[in-house]
Amino acid sequence: xxxxxxxxLVLDASLLLEPSDxxxxxxxxxxxxxxxxxxEALLRRLRYSNLGVAIxxxxxxxxxxxxxxxxxxxxxxxxxxxxxxPTGNHSLNELMLEWSRTSSCFxxxxxxxxxxxxxxxxxxxxxxxxxxxxxxxxxxxxxxxxIQELLLTLTALIKKEIxxxxxxxxxxxxxxxxxxxxxxxxxxxxxxxxxxLIFVPLSFEIPLASQLQEVDIALHKMTDEIINIDxxxxxxxxxxxxxxxxxxxxxxxxxxxxxxxxxxPFKNISPLLDRLQIQEILVKLQEFCIEGRxxxxxxxxxxxxxxxxxxxxxxxxxxxxxxxxxxxxxxxxGVSDAHNMALVFQIGEFSNLSVPLPAILQEYIDHGSxxxxxxVIGDKVFHAIxxxxxxxxxxxxxxxxxxxxxxxxxxxxxxTKEQVLQTRVEDGKSxxxxxxxxxxxxxxxxxxxxxxxxxxxxxEGSGDxxxxxxxxxxxxxxxxxxxxxxxxxxxxxxxxxxxxxxxQT
Ligand SMILES: O=P(O)(O)O[C@@H]1[C@@H](O)[C@H](OP(=O)(O)O)[C@@H](OP(=O)(O)O)[C@@H](O)[C@H]1OP(=O)(O)O
Ligand SMILES: Nc1ncnc2c1ncn2[C@@H]1O[C@H](COP(=O)(O)OP(=O)(O)O)[C@@H](O)[C@H]1O
Ligand SMILES: [Mg+2]
Ligand SMILES: [Mg+2]
Numbered sequence: 001x002x003x004x005x006x007x008x009l010v011l012d013a014s015l016l017l018e019p020s021d022x023x024x025x026x027x028x029x030x031x032x033x034x035x036x037x038x039x040e041a042l043l044r045r046l047r048y049s050n051l052g053v054a055i056x057x058x059x060x061x062x063x064x065x066x067x068x069x070x071x072x073x074x075x076x077x078x079x080x081x082x083x084x085x086p087t088g089n090h091s092l093n094e095l096m097l098e099w100s101r102t103s104s105c106f107x108x109x110x111x112x113x114x115x116x117x118x119x120x121x122x123x124x125x126x127x128x129x130x131x132x133x134x135x136x137x138x139x140x141x142x143x144x145x146x147i148q149e150l151l152l153t154l155t156a157l158i159k160k161e162i163x164x165x166x167x168x169x170x171x172x173x174x175x176x177x178x179x180x181x182x183x184x185x186x187x188x189x190x191x192x193x194x195x196x197l198i199f200v201p202l203s204f205e206i207p208l209a210s211q212l213q214e215v216d217i218a219l220h221k222m223t224d225e226i227i228n229i230d231x232x233x234x235x236x237x238x239x240x241x242x243x244x245x246x247x248x249x250x251x252x253x254x255x256x257x258x259x260x261x262x263x264x265p266f267k268n269i270s271p272l273l274d275r276l277q278i279q280e281i282l283v284k285l286q287e288f289c290i291e292g293r294x295x296x297x298x299x300x301x302x303x304x305x306x307x308x309x310x311x312x313x314x315x316x317x318x319x320x321x322x323x324x325x326x327x328x329x330x331x332x333x334g335v336s337d338a339h340n341m342a343l344v345f346q347i348g349e350f351s352n353l354s355v356p357l358p359a360i361l362q363e364y365i366d367h368g369s370x371x372x373x374x375x376v377i378g379d380k381v382f383h384a385i386x387x388x389x390x391x392x393x394x395x396x397x398x399x400x401x402x403x404x405x406x407x408x409x410x411x412x413x414x415x416t417k418e419q420v421l422q423t424r425v426e427d428g429k430s431x432x433x434x435x436x437x438x439x440x441x442x443x444x445x446x447x448x449x450x451x452x453x454x455x456x457x458x459x460e461g462s463g464d465x466x467x468x469x470x471x472x473x474x475x476x477x478x479x480x481x482x483x484x485x486x487x488x489x490x491x492x493x494x495x496x497x498x499x500x501x502x503x504q505t
Contacts (some may be wrong), residue, residue, distance in 0.1 A: 378491025
């Protein structure tokens with residue numbers, strides 16, 4: 001994808017500031033300048049958009065407002081330009097003229113100024129008027145009803161400028177913290193990525209259907225939009241799950257448009273919400289093993305609906321599940337207590353155990369406090385080594401006769417420095433990388449997911465490679481951006497092309 005001309009976006013003060021007294025009234029009772037509703041979200045997205053962005057305002061703006069805008073520009077590392085006072089021959093700011101020569105330029109504003117508009121358009125700028133009362137029909141100005149529609153309109157205009165049929169627009173929906181993590185890595189350029197993808201956030205404040213009609217692909221982490229999961233019914237999308245309004249609109253749109261490319265289909269993600277279904281997937285993988293290579297397997301597991309000791313003792317024996325046992329909620333993600341776990345050393349410790357039910361009991365694998373996090377991103381497999389929980393014996397010391405309860409995302413009892421040092425370097429029991437990479441490809445074929453992660457621990461003694469977790473769309477933070485981002489973009493395009501390929505057959 002040849003990089004086209006850079007894109008320059010200039011945001012007029014009228015678009016950004018709460019309309020207070022008319023500009024220049026200098027009235028003393030003016031409220032302090034503030035950003036209009038929806039502007040902070042717009043600026044946050046533009047910051048990592050790979051577009052050139054500048055804030056502009058008329059020279060004669062009162063200093064408290066211009067100072068506020070200058071500070072705002074600095075916070076988001078945007079440019080900051082003053083529009084010359086309207087003299088006879090409107091002369092654009094020098095910089096804007098310079099940009100006209102080198103870039104595709106867009107001017108977004110909320111006030112109509114016919115002279116300025118025609119001056120801009122004579123210099124090749126596209127003007128976008130946002131939610132201004134008086135329409136500006138026919139003057140080549142693009143009208144946008146609400147500020148939440150601005151980015152989608154901008155991507156449509158950019159795509160037209162580039163006029164290359166291979167450019168695809170990806171609308172994305174995920175929780176803000178995850179979006180920020182990805183955006184900071186450059187994952188969501190509003191300007192085509194190397195392989196021709198343009199990313200735009202889907203707004204849950206305006207109807208989703210009209211937005212989805214404008215994009216080629218929707219990328220989502222549906223587990224960020226789960227309101228609750230019925231723990232007593234086996235999860236089988238959409239059964240047992242209730243979603244936010246916006247996510248429900250996306251789900252409905254996809255049902256009504258079977259050829260639309262959703263990454264990933266909800267039914268394909270659904271098993272990863274349930275640690276029992278994850279276990280079943282991993283047990284199937286056990287059939288894959290290569291002579292003379294370490295065994296790749298799932299932990300011995302057992303689902304329980306309660307922790308009543310009598311019944312439990314029998315069931316543990318039947319499942320030949322020995323202590324120590326790690327106890328996890330059957331619901332794997334999407335709800336706040338999906339990561340509340342416990343390490344239990346004896347049957348008595350199950351009484352009043354605070355792990356949500358139904359629960360999955362798993363053999364605890366001594367793995368020298370080292371975990372291998374594998375990330376499958378399209379047809380690429382990456383892995384990172386992270387500090388993990390130490391061998392059970394050292395955890396038992398610190399927990400007396402109590403179970404060790406923790407939250408796996410927040411308070412995982414990882415090994416202390418001295419515990420890591422104590423761990424004998426298991427000779428020959430290290431990771432068999434290509435065994436796991438082979439398994440990763442099989443997993444990808446059976447899961448039919450574009451991006452997923454799974455955790456492998458190597459059991460001390462046996463050297464068994466035990467897969468203890470499987471996640472949909474993790475953050476793969478440990479993979480360098482230079483490798484992770486191109487893989488991320490390729491994965492999305494591959495999924496799109498294979499979906500379109502299937503539609504044709
Ligand atoms: O279990 P892991 O490997 O730590 O992966 C987690 C996991 O994907 C988790 O998602 P979820 O299970 O809550 O859906 C992610 O947390 P949030 O969704 O709360 O952000 C983590 O980002 C994942 O960690 P990692 O990115 O290191 O794989
Ligand atoms: N069966 C197991 N044996 C030993 N350690 C485990 C086992 N299962 C999980 N762990 C440890 O607990 C951590 C959290 O468990 P995991 O299933 O990944 O929970 P989550 O899905 O919340 O991330 C793992 O990263 C690993 O360090
Ligand atoms: Mg995990
Ligand atoms: Mg997980």
